[in-house]
Amino acid sequence: MIALNERFAGKVAVVTGAASGIGQAIAKRLLMEGAKVVGSDQNPIAGLGEHFVGIKGDVTTEASAEELIATAVDRFGTVDAAFNVAGGSRPGYIVDLAESDWDFTVDLCLKSVFLGMKHQARQMMRQGAGAIVNIASLNARVPMHAGSAYVAAKAGVELLSRNGALEFAEFGIRVNAILPGLVQTNLTRRHFDNPDALAAFEQRIPMGRPAQPEEIAAPALYLASDDASYVNGASLLVDGAWAVSGYPDMRPFRGPMGWNQRTQA
Numbered sequence: 001m002i003a004l005n006e007r008f009a010g011k012v013a014v015v016t017g018a019a020s021g022i023g024q025a026i027a028k029r030l031l032m033e034g035a036k037v038v039g040s041d042q043n044p045i046a047g048l049g050e051h052f053v054g055i056k057g058d059v060t061t062e063a064s065a066e067e068l069i070a071t072a073v074d075r076f077g078t079v080d081a082a083f084n085v086a087g088g089s090r091p092g093y094i095v096d097l098a099e100s101d102w103d104f105t106v107d108l109c110l111k112s113v114f115l116g117m118k119h120q121a122r123q124m125m126r127q128g129a130g131a132i133v134n135i136a137s138l139n140a141r142v143p144m145h146a147g148s149a150y151v152a153a154k155a156g157v158e159l160l161s162r163n164g165a166l167e168f169a170e171f172g173i174r175v176n177a178i179l180p181g182l183v184q185t186n187l188t189r190r191h192f193d194n195p196d197a198l199a200a201f202e203q204r205i206p207m208g209r210p211a212q213p214e215e216i217a218a219p220a221l222y223l224a225s226d227d228a229s230y231v232n233g234a235s236l237l238v239d240g241a242w243a244v245s246g247y248p249d250m251r252p253f254r255g256p257m258g259w260n261q262r263t264q265a
């Protein structure tokens with residue numbers, strides 16, 4: 001049995017969006033578990049020690065996707081795991097959304113994952129093994145006001161991940177997607193700065209709270225690890241049970257509806 005802190009010993013990983021939030025948490029957890037890591041971001045990345053290399057890059061360009069892989073191979077020799085995390089959006093209602101804002105969001109969330117996977121898989125095919133984890137969103141399944149470009153791009157990430165799984169399986173490469181619910185990061189800061197908005201979210205989430213980035217990093221590492229050696233083409237919801245909460249809460253009506261109080265807890 002491999003100790004948790006050695007699961008990625010001798011492995012090399014690349015992470016996009018590594019300067020903040022979920023990407024940073026994934027990079028830190030990889031380092032904790034023994035990996036060597038190359039992270040990229042459009043913003044400067046804080047140093048994370050001798051086993052980490054941070055580079056500047058724009059995930060919407062093919063040159064950045066190539067540079068991330070070239071850096072990892074040059075510095076550490078291989079790319080065993082890849083995490084496509086960088087994302088964001090310019091929201092707007094469909095009737096108002098500028099074409100340029102649609103393109104911004106879809107390029108950042110969806111094209112970036114295509115470009116990333118293209119160059120990650122080329123390297124992994126040469127090695128005959130690898131694992132890719134793409135960060136989609138619960139919004140791949142659940143629409144939101146003013147979120148058309150984001151939800152469409154995230155739905156695209158989910159299916160693109162499955163297409164990668166299909167195309168790469170024979171080369172020993174696995175591709176899986178994570179669909180996070182609400183996570184406390186810079187991306188969602190405006191919700192956390194507004195107590196009423198946060199309360200509206202918490203009411204909707206059966207676990208009654210948002211996730212911390214580390215709670216997305218842990219399942220992301222699982223999917224990239226040998227513990228998930230037969231998990232391929234899967235989507236993992238990490239949402240505090242949000243997705244199962246669509247039915248109206250009938251608890252206030254349980255008397256008239258004819259069912260009794262819970263007997264336990």
Ligand SMILES: NC(=O)c1ccc[n+]([C@@H]2O[C@H](COP(=O)([O-])OP(=O)(O)OC[C@H]3O[C@@H](n4cnc5c(N)ncnc54)[C@H](O)[C@@H]3O)[C@@H](O)[C@H]2O)c1
Nearest residue numbers: 017019020021022042058059086087137182183185186187
């Ligand atoms: N926070 C949430 O509630 C949540 C929920 C579901 C999915 N997600 C997804 O998780 C991923 C990470 O988001 P986060 O919440 O950690 O946000 P974040 O803003 O904390 O981190 C995103 C990082 O991506 C980087 N980035 C943005 N555009 C880039 C570009 N063009 N090139 C390179 N880097 C770029 C940013 O600089 C930032 O460091 C995103 O894909 C997001 O859509 C987040």
